[in-house]
């Protein structure tokens with residue numbers, strides 16, 4: 056997700072510092088964006104000059120201090136509460152006092168993240184959809200202490216990225232994942248109970264409900280670890296058993312079958328990310 060967010064920001068004309076857990080990960084991330092843009096140029100969908108300008112706006116970094124001069128920081132680290140709290144504590148210490156700190160979290164409390172940052176009025180949720188360059192929506196999530204100025208600047212930024220925004224309250228899952236994760240989890244239960252094959256379930260939802268993707272292929276795209284993490288937050292924080300993560304989803308994550316990003320989830324994928332034919 057971080058790569059997609061960096062790409063749309065740079066394409067909107069902003070200078071971007073891309074920080075990952077280590078500098079070489081960030082450098083690899085910039086390399087992947089370049090490959091994506093190269094493909095668009097080959098297909099005639101992007102001008103070569105625009106690609107070069109976009110790449111020139113991306114600078115990889117390996118430390119939070121590399122973000123010290125940024126006006127807005129958008130965090131997209133794995134969906135783990137302790138990790139996000141420690142990142143926001145550190146960002147609150149090293150970033151410019153006026154900087155807005157946004158999180159792309161799918162489910163973790165913005166109010167809690169804001170409290171860890173030491174600047175709670177300048178923290179907000181900016182929840183992009185996957186894949187970021189293609190999906191129009193950004194959910195803007197206000198924590199309890201988020202200021203009106205922070206909200207307005209964040210909405211304006213999302214619009215500059217070419218996105219449509221919706222406002223959501225800081226309640227687990229916000230709007231989109233409150234609907235989506237129960238659907239994906241129910242599809243896992245369907246597979247677990249032998250209702251049909253993964254292909255049957257996905258075809259049923261695509262053709263029967265007119266969704267562009269089936270829930271199991273979408274779960275593979277999101278990442279099964281991310282889906283499980285969100286389902287656990289919904290279950291724990293809302294306290295309702297209707298959100299209980301499917302045991303099969305837990306098993307896939309335990310096996311390391313995390314979806315498209317590792318080549319195997321409910322389906323198998325070739326190195327180009329194409330779904331392999333089912334025997």
Ligand SMILES: NC(=O)c1ccc[n+]([C@@H]2O[C@H](COP(=O)([O-])OP(=O)(O)OC[C@H]3O[C@@H](n4cnc5c(N)ncnc54)[C@H](O)[C@@H]3O)[C@@H](O)[C@H]2O)c1
Nearest residue numbers: 056057075076131132133134159160161183185277278281
């Ligand atoms: N996958 C989706 O479809 C999707 C959609 C919307 C929002 N999100 C949210 O975006 C966030 C990231 O999800 P993802 O699917 O891209 O996860 P991912 O595991 O694919 O990628 C996480 C990235 O964070 C990096 N990272 C790990 N520890 C870090 C640290 N301490 N500091 C900086 N970077 C670190 C990893 O190296 C990796 O590049 C999560 O909060 C998730 O809920 C994901």
